[in-house]
Amino acid sequence: MIGWKWDFTAEILPRLGLATLNTLMAAGGGYAVALVLGLIFALAQRTPFRPLTVVTREVVEFIRSTPLLLQIFFIYYVGPQFGIRLSPWTAGLMAIGLHYAAYLSEVYRGGIEGVPKGQWEAARAINLSTVQTYRRIVIPQALPPALAGIGNYLVGIFKDTPMLSVIGVAELMHAANSIGAEHYRYLEPYTMVGLIFLAISLPTAWLVRRFETAVRRKLGLIK
Amino acid sequence: MTDDMSRYPLTLEGDDAPMVRFQNVTKKYGDLTVLDRLDLDVGAGEMVTIIGPSGSGKTTVLRMLMTLETIDSGVIYVDGEPLTHMERNGRLVRANAAHMRRMRSKIGMCFQHFNLFPHMTALGNCMEGPVQVLGMSKKEAEERALELLDMVGMAEKRDQHPARLSGGQQQRVAIARALAMRPKVMLFDEVTSALDPEVISEVTGVIRALVDQHNLTMLMVTHQMGFAREISDRVCFFFDGSIEEQGTPEMLFDSPEKERTQQFLSAVLEAN
Numbered sequence A: 001m002i003g004w005k006w007d008f009t010a011e012i013l014p015r016l017g018l019a020t021l022n023t024l025m026a027a028g029g030g031y032a033v034a035l036v037l038g039l040i041f042a043l044a045q046r047t048p049f050r051p052l053t054v055v056t057r058e059v060v061e062f063i064r065s066t067p068l069l070l071q072i073f074f075i076y077y078v079g080p081q082f083g084i085r086l087s088p089w090t091a092g093l094m095a096i097g098l099h100y101a102a103y104l105s106e107v108y109r110g111g112i113e114g115v116p117k118g119q120w121e122a123a124r125a126i127n128l129s130t131v132q133t134y135r136r137i138v139i140p141q142a143l144p145p146a147l148a149g150i151g152n153y154l155v156g157i158f159k160d161t162p163m164l165s166v167i168g169v170a171e172l173m174h175a176a177n178s179i180g181a182e183h184y185r186y187l188e189p190y191t192m193v194g195l196i197f198l199a200i201s202l203p204t205a206w207l208v209r210r211f212e213t214a215v216r217r218k219l220g221l222i223k
Numbered sequence B: 001m002t003d004d005m006s007r008y009p010l011t012l013e014g015d016d017a018p019m020v021r022f023q024n025v026t027k028k029y030g031d032l033t034v035l036d037r038l039d040l041d042v043g044a045g046e047m048v049t050i051i052g053p054s055g056s057g058k059t060t061v062l063r064m065l066m067t068l069e070t071i072d073s074g075v076i077y078v079d080g081e082p083l084t085h086m087e088r089n090g091r092l093v094r095a096n097a098a099h100m101r102r103m104r105s106k107i108g109m110c111f112q113h114f115n116l117f118p119h120m121t122a123l124g125n126c127m128e129g130p131v132q133v134l135g136m137s138k139k140e141a142e143e144r145a146l147e148l149l150d151m152v153g154m155a156e157k158r159d160q161h162p163a164r165l166s167g168g169q170q171q172r173v174a175i176a177r178a179l180a181m182r183p184k185v186m187l188f189d190e191v192t193s194a195l196d197p198e199v200i201s202e203v204t205g206v207i208r209a210l211v212d213q214h215n216l217t218m219l220m221v222t223h224q225m226g227f228a229r230e231i232s233d234r235v236c237f238f239f240d241g242s243i244e245e246q247g248t249p250e251m252l253f254d255s256p257e258k259e260r261t262q263q264f265l266s267a268v269l270e271a272n
Ligand SMILES: Nc1ncnc2c1ncn2[C@@H]1O[C@H](COP(=O)(O)OP(=O)(O)O)[C@@H](O)[C@H]1O
Pocket: B029, B032, B034, B052, B053, B054, B055, B056, B057, B058, B059, B060, B061
């Protein structure tokens, strides 16, 4: 049972391929949730309304200080006790989206705080509203320095999708576990899962860098 | 606020009403009183220069007028109406955001460090306010922005981002950006202090042209005494949060009456 079996590998590949699509969907969906929710968390901490700022701050701290796995279990298994019954997919995307939103909000906040005070003042001097100031002046400048962090979390979220297997989301890890249990062979499925993750992570990280450079150039921040 | 608001008029009327009036304005940062019961009028079309030692409150005066700072007591009027306050049932109350936004449209400001928007071209910087705030069409805003860039000698650089412009060029674009909003009052806060000596004249030349061409009211803080003397209608010497002495450039520079003014001017002269 120690040798690598090519025919077995070939046999399980289609199944792993399908599961890869699910993994990509989970990562993409979770990321989309995290991007939007993260911005909301970041902006909520900057309103003049103190209670909102404090509550959001605490929520973000709480999420960042507890394990993702616990949050997944919590939403999926404890939710129904409060009448919130979610499918594995919905619960999974919510958990992973919420978790990464907390991290992304910190990246956004760092980016926003990095915009010099003089930019806010110049925006005020030409009478832009607060919303216009964020949309036209602050966020375009906060984004480029935050892009590296934002991009890294895309790779991070992708690598965390196997945790969704615990509530039965049929992504790669889940598929590899099932294959292993059915055939009493784990070498090939787990190795293949590792290779698939590598084959997606590395180019993604590279694309993220390229994208960051392109955005900076587009905004005239580099020549 | 223990200020008795009934002593401040609801509006300033009459032909001799100033464009800008600071009436009994106090500004504090914590325990530090930066401006102490300041009274200052600037007439329509007048160019008033503020000089004085560092920390005497010159920048704060401009920032309060631009609504970048709140005031602790007193009232600031612009163009006949209160800026920091508004009328409610025959009394002055603190201005709300909408009132300040309406009044702010009468004022433009240029900063020591230009504060151009780095992600926009020179042209984009000058179109931003007109399109977003004044609701102009892109075409109209572009025409107007180009006119102004031409006036400040920056039409050729219209498509450059600020990072590719020298300090003098950036400051000229910043002046065009402020003018594009058609303000009645322009504020200049040490707009040449961050510039290399050889490009200062690019910027002072533009301001000089503004004095000649437009019926703008201007309030300028500067350390360039020669320039202040040449273009000001009136010069105010600030010391420790209040006006120590003011008068025509000739009066203030040639025969200052107060000892502090004399000391300041001779110190500046020595430094140059
Ligand atoms: N945001 C602030 N917080 C605390 N003190 C300030 C602030 N801004 C200005 N000051 C103080 O107010 C005084 C006047 O400042 P400023 O108006 O900038 O002076 P000037 O422009 O004449 O050099 C200074 O003592 C300065 O340290």
